[in-house]
Amino acid sequence: MMRASSQAGAMLTLLFLFTVGILGPARCADEEGFESEEVDKEDLENWAKDGTGSNYVQKLVTDLENNAEMGSKRLVYFLKSGDDRLVKMMVSEEARGKQLQFLEAKDTIPLVLKMLGPHSPVHVKSKAAEAIKLLSLQNPRVGQMLGLHSWIPGMFGIRELILMITEASQQGADKTTMVAGEHALEALWALVQTSVDNLELAKSEGAIAACVDTIKSRASPRGKMWAAACLKSLFKDFYATPDGSYASAARRTIDNTRVRTFAVKDTQLVESLIGMAELGRVTETTPRSKWPSHATADERGAPSIMAWAAAGALGALGSGEDGSRELLQQRGVGALLCTLGESPDALEAIEAKAALQLLDEECSKKEL
Secondary structure: OOOOOOOHHHHHHHHHHHHHHOOOOOOOOOOOOOOOOOHHHHHHHHHHHHOOOHHHHHHHHHHHOOOOOHHHHHHHHHHHHHOOOOOOOOOEEEEEOOHHHHHHHHOOOHHHHHHHHHOOOOOHHHHHHHHHHHHHOHHHHHHHHHHHHHOOOOOHHHHHHHHHHHHHHOOOOOOOHHHHHHHHHHHHHHHHOHHHHHHHHHHOOOOOHHHHHHHHHOOOHHHHHHHHHHHHHHHHHOOOOOOOOOOOOHEEEEEOOOOOOOOOOOHHHHHHHHHHHHHOOOOOOOOHHHHOOOOOOHOOOHHOHHHHHHHHHHHHHHOOOHHHHHHHHHHHHHHHHHHOOOOOOOHHHHHHHHHHHOOOOOOOOOOO
């Protein structure tokens, strides 16, 4: 049954969302121009014209070794292959080829990870995190390699990404730190999706607390979106299957019952996730630039980009037999997800329907 709505209830909801920071402005010391990242496109375009194939990679390696600030920007430009969408679940053939080209060169993974070290400026760490995501996207083997490098003495990785996330959610964080936190969250999301080693390391380094704090803070919608997407993986149990999804209780390798039991009692977290989900569903009249599957980096402040990730986190939070499901059902999450599941945006629809399955909820025709 759908929750009753009223004008008074709507006003209370809006008041709450402003209080926890979902609708409030991103808390940033230099907010002017916060929504766009500064990139010298002319330099990047001129650089890209000179050379082909392996020549690009050699140029990238030389740039990264001699000038990490410029090299990191050029690496991200190279790996993006012109795809500037905020959410990329799949990579193009061209982007896949560039992944392979860069990774085939000698010692490129350590070269990228070293940029996360304490000696690097924040904006270089930010680009390093973005490169980590682009290299591991749809590439579980590389994602696991990137994560395992965190165990090597003197090397950097998941621990430093989580530190970037934590710093970005602090009171008074500036624009550069907040953008770096967003890229670190996206890199963490890519790393924990299918690797049990990365999941365990991320949990041990405080990833859950860092993501929860981001959602509770006045971070940008992009930051909250990726924090919720990370929590989806961090809340679910992990199984010894190719994609880590349920096969049988006997194949469960990570049991997150205690994590979910604790998290579902965090009222501010649950209300924040519900509030994020309520800011979806896009419609055919919503500008495509605001749809999560179409939005670019220029839309990092659009509230509509958060709902798909919040739906995934809510589904994962209620995925066990620990009482979390019943608590979410009492909060009317099922009806909310039924509405989101009818979105014309694929991300919103897919995540909402998957969450409904985890919550063992069905939608009536009236809810649809």
